Amino acid sequence: xxxxxxxxxxxxxxxxxxxxxxxxxxxxxxxxxxxxxxxxxxxxxxxxxxxxxxxxxxxxxxxxxxxxxxxxxxxxxxxxxxxxxxxxxxxxxxxxxxxxxxxxxxxxxxxxxxxxxxxxxxxxxxxxxxxxxxxxxxxxxxxxxxxxxxxxxxxxxxxxxxxxxxxxxxxxxxxxxxxx
Numbered sequence: 001x002x003x004x005x006x007x008x009x010x011x012x013x014x015x016x017x018x019x020x021x022x023x024x025x026x027x028x029x030x031x032x033x034x035x036x037x038x039x040x041x042x043x044x045x046x047x048x049x050x051x052x053x054x055x056x057x058x059x060x061x062x063x064x065x066x067x068x069x070x071x072x073x074x075x076x077x078x079x080x081x082x083x084x085x086x087x088x089x090x091x092x093x094x095x096x097x098x099x100x101x102x103x104x105x106x107x108x109x110x111x112x113x114x115x116x117x118x119x120x121x122x123x124x125x126x127x128x129x130x131x132x133x134x135x136x137x138x139x140x141x142x143x144x145x146x147x148x149x150x151x152x153x154x155x156x157x158x159x160x161x162x163x164x165x166x167x168x169x170x171x172x173x174x175x176x177x178x179x180x
Contacts, residue, residue, distance in 0.1 A: 040106040040113045043179045046136035050177050053137060056119070057095050060177050065090040068114070068141065068153070068171040070100065078169040080155070081162055082107045087116070087173065098122045101137060101173060107164045111152035114141025114171070115179055139173040140180065151180065 050060065058064075066087040072078045073088065085105050089096040103116030116139040122132040143153040145167075153171055155164035 039108065040104075040115055040179075043115050043117065045138035045176070045178055046117055049136040049138045052135045053175060056099075056121075056135065058175050060175055062175040063142070064096065064101070064139070064173045064175070065144065066101065066171050066173050067169050068105075068112075068166075069169065072169045074169065076168065078166050079158055080105050080107055080112050080164050080166065081158075081160075085114070086120075087114075087171070090170075095121075098124065101139065103137075103139070105141075107155070107158075107162055108152075110155060112141070112155045112164050112166060113152040114139075114173070116140070116173055138177060138179070139175050142172040142174050144170050144172045 053059070066089050067073045068085065068087050069078065069080065070086045070088045082105055084102070086100045086102050089099055089101065091097050098121060100120045100122075101116050102118045102120060103114055106113040106115070116137055119135050119137040120132050121135060123130050140151050141153060142151055146154055151174075153166050155166045157163070158165050
């Protein structure tokens, strides 16, 4: 073997050793945006939601006036805590008349947030409930008085920890294609 050939082998071996040992670097750190603890958890809309909502006559950006919690459908202030809730659209006719929109309320600091991921449509025959079915839905709760200020309903702390009091039981559900 010639000297030039031996020199090539030595350089190649040194390069392999150098790449394997000498190039170790600190792992790349992931940059994560920290979500404030008071924000609702990350959620994704169910698959095919936009198509299903179109069939119900809804499109992204529509606003639906609702009673936020069907169990508190009365005049006066409403008391909420973080939990599953059924909201009732305030309409007299149309597809939304026989629908309840379901999701979760999250009480946080000065707001009550709502994330709605399904709707229940009821079918009546001769005035009697015959059947109902569940369809995917994607919506967020807005305050009917201050919806330009951000999402959620402006609230005040309740007497019990983790509860909130709002001015009345009304809200607005904004139809979206993904949760913020």
